[in-house]
Amino acid sequence: MDALTLTIDYIFSETFFHGAQMTLLLTIVSVFFGIMVGLIIAIMQEMDNKYLNYVVVVYLWFFRGTPVLFQIIFVYNVLPSFGINLSSFASGVVALALNEGAYIAEIMRAGLQSVGKGQRMAATALAMKEWQIMRYVIVPQALRVIIPPIGNQFIGMLKLSALVSVVAVEELLLVANQAASSNFRYLEALMAAGVYYLFFTTVFMYIQSHIEFWAKGGRRRALRDKELKVDIALERTEVR
Amino acid sequence: MKIDLKKSLYSAFACALIIGASASPSKAAEVMAPSSLANSGQLTYAVAATFAPFEYMENGKLTGFDIDMITEISKRMGLDPNPMNMEFKGLIPSLQGKRADIINSGMYIKPERAAVVDFIPYMRVGNQLVVAAGNPKNVQGQDDLCGLKIAVTLGGFQEGLAKEQGAKCVAAGKKETEVLTYPSAQDAALVLQQGRADAIFNSTPGAVKQVTALPDVYAIGGKSFGPYFLVGIALRKGDTEMKKAVEAGLKSIQADGTFDALLKKYNFPKEAKNLN
Amino acid sequence: MTKDNLLSEKKIIEAFDVRKSFGNLEVLKGVSMEVTEGQTMVIVGPSGSGKSTLIRCFNLLETINAGEILFEGRPISGTDKDAWKTRLEIGMVFQNFELFGHLTVLENIILAPTVVKGIGKSEATEKAMELLKKVQIPEKASSFPDQLSGGQQQRVAIARSLAMEPKLMLYDEPTSALDPEMIKEVLDVIQQLSQEGMTSVVVTHEMGFARKVADRIVFMDHGQIVENSTSEKFFDGEVSDRAKMFLEQILSH
Numbered sequence: 157m158d159a160l161t162l163t164i165d166y167i168f169s170e171t172f173f174h175g176a177q178m179t180l181l182l183t184i185v186s187v188f189f190g191i192m193v194g195l196i197i198a199i200m201q202e203m204d205n206k207y208l209n210y211v212v213v214v215y216l217w218f219f220r221g222t223p224v225l226f227q228i229i230f231v232y233n234v235l236p237s238f239g240i241n242l243s244s245f246a247s248g249v250v251a252l253a254l255n256e257g258a259y260i261a262e263i264m265r266a267g268l269q270s271v272g273k274g275q276r277m278a279a280t281a282l283a284m285k286e287w288q289i290m291r292y293v294i295v296p297q298a299l300r301v302i303i304p305p306i307g308n309q310f311i312g313m314l315k316l317s318a319l320v321s322v323v324a325v326e327e328l329l330l331v332a333n334q335a336a337s338s339n340f341r342y343l344e345a346l347m348a349a350g351v352y353y354l355f356f357t358t359v360f361m362y363i364q365s366h367i368e369f370w371a372k373g374g375r376r377r378a379l380r381d382k383e384l385k386v387d388i389a390l391e392r393t394e395v396r
Numbered sequence: 397m398k399i400d401l402k403k404s405l406y407s408a409f410a411c412a413l414i415i416g417a418s419a420s421p422s423k424a425a426e427v428m429a430p431s432s433l434a435n436s437g438q439l440t441y442a443v444a445a446t447f448a449p450f451e452y453m454e455n456g457k458l459t460g461f462d463i464d465m466i467t468e469i470s471k472r473m474g475l476d477p478n479p480m481n482m483e484f485k486g487l488i489p490s491l492q493g494k495r496a497d498i499i500n501s502g503m504y505i506k507p508e509r510a511a512v513v514d515f516i517p518y519m520r521v522g523n524q525l526v527v528a529a530g531n532p533k534n535v536q537g538q539d540d541l542c543g544l545k546i547a548v549t550l551g552g553f554q555e556g557l558a559k560e561q562g563a564k565c566v567a568a569g570k571k572e573t574e575v576l577t578y579p580s581a582q583d584a585a586l587v588l589q590q591g592r593a594d595a596i597f598n599s600t601p602g603a604v605k606q607v608t609a610l611p612d613v614y615a616i617g618g619k620s621f622g623p624y625f626l627v628g629i630a631l632r633k634g635d636t637e638m639k640k641a642v643e644a645g646l647k648s649i650q651a652d653g654t655f656d657a658l659l660k661k662y663n664f665p666k667e668a669k670n671l672n
Numbered sequence: 673m674t675k676d677n678l679l680s681e682k683k684i685i686e687a688f689d690v691r692k693s694f695g696n697l698e699v700l701k702g703v704s705m706e707v708t709e710g711q712t713m714v715i716v717g718p719s720g721s722g723k724s725t726l727i728r729c730f731n732l733l734e735t736i737n738a739g740e741i742l743f744e745g746r747p748i749s750g751t752d753k754d755a756w757k758t759r760l761e762i763g764m765v766f767q768n769f770e771l772f773g774h775l776t777v778l779e780n781i782i783l784a785p786t787v788v789k790g791i792g793k794s795e796a797t798e799k800a801m802e803l804l805k806k807v808q809i810p811e812k813a814s815s816f817p818d819q820l821s822g823g824q825q826q827r828v829a830i831a832r833s834l835a836m837e838p839k840l841m842l843y844d845e846p847t848s849a850l851d852p853e854m855i856k857e858v859l860d861v862i863q864q865l866s867q868e869g870m871t872s873v874v875v876t877h878e879m880g881f882a883r884k885v886a887d888r889i890v891f892m893d894h895g896q897i898v899e900n901s902t903s904e905k906f907f908d909g910e911v912s913d914r915a916k917m918f919l920e921q922i923l924s925h
Contacts, residue, residue, distance in 0.1 A: 171456035229486065233493025244480070278770035278829075281731055282784035282836060283759040292783060296774045322486035323495075324442070330483060334453040337446035339609075373774065377816055380776075384819050 159344050166335060166348035175331035176352040182245075182317040182327060183356070186252035187310050193257025198264035212261075219258040225319050227251040232323040248320030252313065260309060267302035268294065300371045307364030311357050328352055427644040429473040430637045434497050438478035439470040442487045442496035448605045449662045450502030450627075461662045465518070466500045466629075468654050469645035488512065491632055498642060499630035502601070506625075514635065515628035516643055518655075519668050521600035522624040523557075526588065526607070527617035533594050535617035539564075543571030547584040547593035550577040554597040589613050604663045619667050626671060682709040683745065684840050684871045685730055690739035692725055699725050701895040702739070707840075707873060707888075712866040714882040714903075715875045717892035718918065723875045726892070727842045730873070731762040744839070760788070763833030767845040769825040771817035771832070777804070778813040781832045789836070796835070803831035807861050823854030830861055841865065843874040859885075879922055883907050891915045 157165070166172050197215065200208040219227065232247035242250060271294050279289040321330035328349050336345035369378075386392075434440040443462065445451045451460035458479055470477040480496055487503075490496045491513065505515045527535050533544060541558075542565035548554040555577060562573040576593055578584045584596045585606065598606060600620055607614045629646075631638050649655045650669070659668060685707040692700040699722045707713050715723045728734040729741060732748060732755040741748055748758050772780050781803060782796040791799075804810040807827035809820075817825055826846060833841060843862060847855040859881045866872050866885050876882065882889060882903065889906040891899035891914075899906065899915040909916065 169456065171453070225485070229489045233489040233495060236493060236495065272770075274766060274768055274770040275772065277733060278764075278766060278772075279784075280733060281759060281762075281764035281766075282832070283756045283788050284784060285756055285788075288787055292787060293772055297772075300774070321483040323490065324480040324482035324486065326481060330481075331453075334445045334481075338448050338452040338454060373816060376776065376814070380815055380819060384815075 159341075162341055162344040163347045163351075166332075166345055167351055171331050171335065172328070172348055172352070175326060175328035175349075176356075178326060179314065179317050179328040179352070180356060182248060182252070182320060182325070183310065183313045186249050186256060186317065187306075187313050189249065189253035190256025190260050190309070190313075191306065193253055194260025194264055197257060197261035198268065201261070201265060202268070216258050216261070219255050224251065224255050224316060225322060227255055228320055228323055244320070244324045247323050248317075248325050252316065252320070256309060256313065260306065263302055263305045263309075264298070267298035270301045271297045296371075300368075303367055303371055304364070307360065307367070310360050310364075314353060314356055314360070426648055427472045427474075427641060429475055430497070430641045432637075433475070434495055435478055437476060439466065439473060439475040439498070440478040440480060440496050441466055441498050441500040442480050442482060442490045443499070443501045444484040444487060445481050446484070447502045447601070449601060449608060449664070451500075460502075461658055461664065462500050462502055464658050464661070465649070465655070466498075468649045468658075469642060472645040472648045473641060488630075491630060494632070497631075497638055501630075502627055503630050504625045505628045509630070512633065513630040514633050514639060515626075515630055516639060516646060517626040517628040517671050518646055519627040519664070520620075520624050520671050521627055521668060522620040522622050524598055524600050524603035524620055524665070525595045525617040526585075526598050526603050526614050527595050528588065528591065529612050529615045531615050531617050535595055537618040538621065540618070541565070541573045541595060542568070543573070544594040545574040545576055545592070547576045547578060547587045547596045549581055549584060550579055557597065585614075600665065600668065604665075608663045616665060620665055683707070684709050684711075684743065685873070686742040686745075687726075687729075688740045688742075690726070690729060690741060691737050692722075692729065692734060693737055699895050700729075700736070703892075703895070703897055704739075705890060705897060705900055707871060709871055710869045711887045712872045712874065712885055713888045713890060714886035715873065715890045715892060716877065716879070716882065716918075716922075717898075720894075721892040722895040723892050724844050727764075727844060727873055727875055730840070730842060731759050731764055733764070756788075760836060761839045762842060763836060763838035763840070764842045764844065765826070765829050765833055765846050767848050769817075769822070769829045769849075771825055771828055773817050776814050776816055777809075777820070777828050780817070780828060781835050784832070785835050800831070800835060803834050804828075806834075806864075807831050808857070821854060822850045823857045826850065826854075826858045827861055830858075830865075834865075840871045840873070843872065843876070845875050845877070847876065847878060877922065879919075891918065893918070 197212055200212050228248055228251040231242065231251040232244065235242065235247075275293055275297065276289055279293045284292070317327055318329035321327055332345040332349035336342040429439075443451050443458075445453050445458055445460070447460075449460055450462045451458065453459070458481060463477075463479070466479075467477045480490065482490065484501075487496075487499050487501055491499050499513070503509065503515075505517060509515075525535055525538070525541075527533065533540070535541065535544070538561050541561055546558050546561075548558050555575065558573060558575045562575060566572050576584075576587065578587065581596075581598070581602075584593070587593045588596045589610075595617060603614075603616055607616055629642060631642070646655075655669065656666075659666060683706050687703055687705050690700050690703045691698065701722075703722070703726060715726070717723050725734055729736050730743070743758055743762070748755075771777075772783065775783065778797065778800055781800040782793065785791040785796040785799070786793055801810060801813065804813055807830060809824055809827060812820060812824060812828070817828070820828065830841075830846075846862065847858050850858065855878065859878060862872065862874065863881070863885045874882075874886075886903045889899070889901060889903050890897055891906070891911070893914060899911050901910070905911070906915075909919075911919070
């Protein structure tokens with residue numbers, strides 16, 4: 157069978173399709189919970205409490221300092237002796253989410269810090285309370301800085317998810333490797349997997365660009381920018 | 397009224413027990429299943445399906461000698477086989493983490509591994525000569541190679557082996573073997589297929605895979621020869637109960653010819669079952 | 673310049689021997705002064721004299737270490753829980769405008785009234801448009817801050833503070849970050865508000881403005897008030913030597 161036909165066969169085969177489904181599911185669920193974890197860590201850091209800070213430091217140190225593969229194997233094979241018995245999928249997601257949370261927490265911290273201190277001062281001077289300041293002034297502006305790197309985390313997780321094959325989750329790369337090892341047609345099997353990965357990446361990038369557009373002010377700003385250009389051209393307004 | 401209620405409750409409970417017990421599938425278990433299993437009612441085994449002919453994926457289905465073997469052994473224990481298909485690296489951790497009862501993955505018994513896990517050997521694999529289908533030059537062993545062309549991979553242990561054999565032939569007064577070297581095993585196999593060589597070396601599993609894939613092109617010439625490796629089922633160190641049960645299951649399928657039938661089905665040479 | 677018919681004796685802000693340190697550095701070394709209703713006070717002095725710190729103590733953006741501050745006769749405390757109530761009545765305009773970049777001009781102005789005071793959106797919007805008309809840029813209502821010039825942004829900032837209907841307006845160097853051609857439009861707005869009777873405290877280097885608009889001038893140096901007199905006296909030179917020196921430096925430009 158020629159390379160193109162075999163590759164296409166693989167792409168539409170049930171095993172590859174299910175493997176791709178599993179990879180997509182792992183990615184979305186892990187980053188989702190990773191965002192939850194990152195949010196909690198970021199809030200703990202904001203609260204400036206000595207004990208919470210200690211917990212955060214230890215957490216970041218462990219999850220950024222050990223390989224993800226190790227973390228996955230640990231959750232699946234070592235936690236049962238502490239009574240925590242998770243399925244293959246759950247173990248993979250827990251390890252990936254906790255690992256992801258460490259990086260997302262840092263992204264959120266950078267995002268929150270990117271909002272100038274003056275913004276908080278101005279909002280405070282307007283008699284706004286802390287939670288109002290966060291909700292209406294700080295977080296919306298921080299989101300603008302946070303969203304692009306988080307989009308990248310999604311795309312990174314797509315590939316990181318391949319590691320959970322070590323605890324018997326039949327994700328896309330395992331399927332491709334096993335298909336190839338039985339007939340040595342590695343190129344076709346890996347190309348088929350590659351097509352799926354690229355497809356998912358493309359979809360993620362598309363969604364990300366839309367969210368970024370919305371976060372910047374969306375259509376309102378685009379319209380206003382257009383009007384402004386016209387005004388400048390017709391000299392109806394000064395150029396800043 | 398009160399006493400009658402108690403009696404009827406007791407008998408209802410007893411009935412439920414009996415019905416419950418007889419409702420569960422009672423397999424004819426020839427061998428005692430171990431008392432603690434990773435998943436009850438199942439023999440859970442960790443496997444990395446990338447090693448034909450032992451375990452591999454065919455059309456999305458888990459296939460291979462080991463798969464069939466363990467299915468038979470599980471039946472003898474009255475259990476369902478439960479494969480956990482994973483990346484090779486995860487095999488030993490999942491055994492040690494008690495997520496799997498055994499590793500059934502065509503594992504070669506090596507001293508470093510034996511230090512970490514216990515093994516039940518079930519097959520001996522070595523090397524084979526692979527010749528053209530039908531064995532036209534009637535190669536039954538390395539001594540029959542004198543005067544023939546043998547294709548080997550460059551710089552590997554095969555080259556050394558072939559040259560050694562050549563020297564033996566000359567010493568015995570026969571024609572020398574002609575050793576053709578190629579960069580990869582694929583090249584050597586191709587050359588054999590084209591008839592430009594008479595024989596190549598391959599590991600026993602590799603030869604089996606080759607012959608199974610293209611039976612009209614290749615055949616195994618003669619018996620296995622060393623160096624040998626034993627292939628075994630891996631168990632947690634000191635897990636004597638599991639070991640006894642699986643050994644008993646293995647003996648059972650060896651005794652009644654099931655094992656031999658599997659060897660034949662997957663094109664293994666008969667001598668593979670001789671562990672000595 | 674006086675507005676006798678608008679001035680009353682009611683004291684809006686009183687400071688008694690206020691001290692403030694940042695770590696080991698004492699920035700306010702016993703400051704006492706008062707602002708009466710309708711008065712416009714301008715605070716001048718070299719950098720580091722504590723001018724900005726002082727007015728930030730008035731709306732509790734900074735907390736004092738010693739002394740007392742009264743707003744409308746009530747001592748204002750530093751506990752965060754009630755600070756916002758005091759801030760409802762005091763508006764502040766910053767050197768860097770600090771408009772909320774993710775919101776339009778209109779949204780900037782109606783945010784605090786709707787969220788903090790619970791005023792309905794349409795009512796707040798109506799008030800906001802009036803204020804925008806007052807600061808002369810109603811057409812920019814749906815623009816974003818980064819689409820505006822500095823002078824326009826600062827006028828929006830003033831409108832934003834006015835939307836909360838404060839009794840006192842604090843201006844912390846409102847024109848220091850503006851290009852020269854835009855300073856006038858902002859100072860004009862502040863002057864107009866002052867003439868309408870808004871009690872104002874302005875920290876600035878704009879001496880021309882001070883001379884024209886202020887009722888009282890306060891000169892600060894090294895954390896202390898060196899001079900506190902009427903605008904006429906100050907600019908007529910009835911001042912201490914230190915103040916004279918400062919005036920010479922400033923006015924020679």
